[in-house]
Amino acid sequence: MSHGKQITLLTHARGPNGWKVAIVLAELGLTYESVYLDFQKGEHKAPGFTKYNPNGRIPAIIDHRNNDFVLWESDAIIQYLVDKYDTAHRISATGDETYHQLQWLHFQASGQGPYFGQAVWFAYLHAEKIPSAIERYSNETKRVLSVLESVLSKQEWLVGGKLTVADLSFLPWNKSVSKVLFESYDWAQDYPATAAWHNRLSNLPSVKKVYAEQAALSFE
Structure with missing residues (x-):
């Protein structure tokens, strides 16, 4: 593992x-x-990985600028990054809004991520088709979108009238x-404000750059 970059991101394609x-x-x-x-x-x-994250889940980071500081859990990593490196608060909240930002990061971690992940698992990856599980997690996905809507x-934006990491944290899921899940369903019809927000985020130069990195990877 080279240390040519400031951060090593241990992740999955x-x-x-991640x-x-x-x-x-x-x-x-x-x-x-x-x-x-x-x-x-x-x-x-x-x-080789659990020495960094005993939970055996991605992502984890190693911050070589900060004495090879190691951190895991994606939203904890995001909070660390803005606390440490966004002192101008360009994409992070200030004052009491900091707690609203934390509120949304917790909702993303406890609500969106697990439910969306289970929705994909039971719809596409689970060996046995269980209609009740597919229905439950599909409905939970829509419930989370309804909260955002x-x-x-x-x-x-979610916090402070500006783009923050609270918004960015929801984008990949x-x-x-x-x-x-929505190949045959127009989610923008039922959640138009959320879809418009998603599109604004997707068009950010940083997001396009990262998604270009993802598109260049082989998933074979």
């Missing part, structure tokens, strides 16, 4: 949680090297689920 960290790194202009773990070979459960129909 498909995992949305890509949301990459987006924040790019938005902050921090240099990073992505190390993509091979899940088929169990690299995320091997000692209830707020974004009244304001452009929305992208992933909109591609696989």
